[in-house]
Amino acid sequence: MIAFEIDSGDTAWVLASAALVLLMTPGLALFYGGMVRAKGVLNTMMMSFISMGTIGVIWVLYGYSLAFGNSVGGLGIIGNPLEFLGLKGLMAEDAVAGTVPALAFVAFQSAFAIITVALVSGAIADRAKFTAWTVFTIVWGTLVYFPAAHWVFAFSSEDGSVVGGWIANQIQALDFAGGTAIHINAGAAALALALVLGPRIGFGAKPMRPHNLTLVMLGAALLWFGWFGFNAGSAVAANASAALAWVNTLVATSAAMLSWLVVEKVRDGHPTSLGAASGIVAGLVGITPAAGSVGPLGAILIGILAGVACAYAVGLKYKLGYDDSLDVVGVHLVGGLVGTLMIGFVADPASSAGVAGLFYGGGLDQLWRQAVGAFAVLIYSFCVTWVIGKVIDMTIGFRVTPAEESSGIDLAEHAENGYILSSVGYGTYRGVQHTTVLEAGDLPPSASKADEKSNA
Incomplete structure (x- = not known):
């Protein structure tokens, strides 16, 4: 007798979603690559691609076990690194995650880990040594992403045989697809690294415009396409929850793009293609944590707020003096905070989450949970990333020389030109x-x- 049941439809959807999410990293490379100057396009794209290499390997070796293994000591801090070391035991026929094979879930979550690390690179584009960045991806994935993923995504089993992360189980903050573990995490890390490396030569004194907006638009399109797997796939089943997440991902992103363009028109006089692409990403980030817990009207509100907030937040770097090259802080940190905190206001009890936000009569109960989860990840990520960045900078050096930065990081680091x-x-x-x-x-x-x- 077989004591487990695998649903072929769920499995097909999760595997397809894994491929969609993995496609987002090359999409991010195009998005980031188009936003830098021509002399840094290859290096910027390579920073995303190398994350696929390093994180792809260490995820299989020990990353999945750290993120989804049984919590060490039952504390909810980190998974047991030896439990699934090298994915041992997960090839067995009875190794399942819900209604899908365990390895399907491994595949899906690997793509999340990869793009989270790649997102951070946008803050230090045009000035980081490629070798130093490669080392950073491994260390940061191990010390920051894997623990945060355990806190947020690892749920305890009903019978108590598996103990998961403290945010998911003790605090019970809602994060359907990664607003905290991915976007707030990456945004806080981006701010820390931007401070460690310092601003680019000429930052604030001369324009550093995107060199290829067609690449930016193409990258945004691929991100939006892949994000349907990112959010709807997080249901880990082909069901009503996935359908709700799909619709919310569409409508929130549409609303965010429109609101960003309205801000540009009112503030600057012209709606721009860069604004449209940035608004798309802001909406995608904002709806990610809330995709399965709000209704479509709540998703529209989140999209509008994310578009407006991020459109204004990207200018803070000039006022505060930190050089976040490609607006990771302004879009991912701010957008992630908007989406995560808004769950406390617009969570719909009719959703599969079954939680009522403030606007649905739920009071402040869910809002404080969301705030604790969001700011715990933010503070942890910023502090640990700053230490990692400083250690790398003091040992092998994190930044290229001024001459290399001025002449072009593509030639200095890769002996190639993009064009x-x-x-x-x-x-x-x-x-x-x-x-x-x-x-x-x-x-x-x-x-x-x-x-x-x-x-x-």
Whole structure:
């Protein structure tokens, strides 16, 4: 007799969702890559891609066990690293997570771990050593992400045989898909690293505009597409909860994009493509923790608030003097806080979470739980990340030299350029006819000075 039951529909949905979430990291690479200057596009994209390599390996070795293993000492702080070391025991037919094979859940959560680490990189784009960043991904994943994931995502079993994390079980804060463990966590870490590395050369004195907004828009589109797996897949089943999360993800993101564009129109006079892309991400971040616990109207409200709050928050770096290159703090930390705290106001008891927020007669009970969970992760992530960053900086050095930063981090760190112009078929450049055969990557003499200036 088989004492367990695997649902093929649930399994198919979770595996498909895992692929969607994994696609988000290359999407993030495009989004971030388009936002930097041309001389840093490859390095910026590589910082996301290397996270797929390092976190993908250590997740299998010990990360999953730290995040989802039985809590050491029953304290809810960290999972037992030896319980699923190398994913031992999870290939057995009776190893299940709900109605899906345990390895399907492992796969799904691995993509979460990968993109969380990659998100942090946006704060230090254009100035971090690639080797130092690679070391950081391993250390930060081990000391910050895996414990936070255990706190938030590891639930205790009904019979008490499995003890999970303290935020999920003792505090009972709601986080459907990662507003605390992922976005607040990454945003707080981004702020800490931005402070450790200091601002880019010329920050606040000269414009550092995105070099390729088409890449930004493409990256935002892939993120939105993958986020349906991110949120709806977090139901870990093909059910009504997944359907609600899917609808909420659509409508909150739509509302956030619109509200960000309204802010731009009123404040700056023009709605921009960068604003649309940023509004999309702000809405996705805001609805992530609340996707399974609010109704569609609550999702619209969260989207509007996230779009407005993040649109204003991205400018704080100029007022406060920290150089968050690609607005990780302004979008992910602020958006994550908006979504997490708003659950305390608009949680709908008709949802599968069954919790009523303040606006539904639930009082302040859920709001304080959300606040404790959010700020515990924020403070822990900021403090530990600052220490990790400082240790790396004092040992192998975290920042490239001023000369390397000025000349271009792509060439200094990777010996490559993001854009190589071929001499084959080269006829005109900015309306000027040229007949000289050029080396790959060279610009016509009449255009080189102008381009060097624009790419600086």
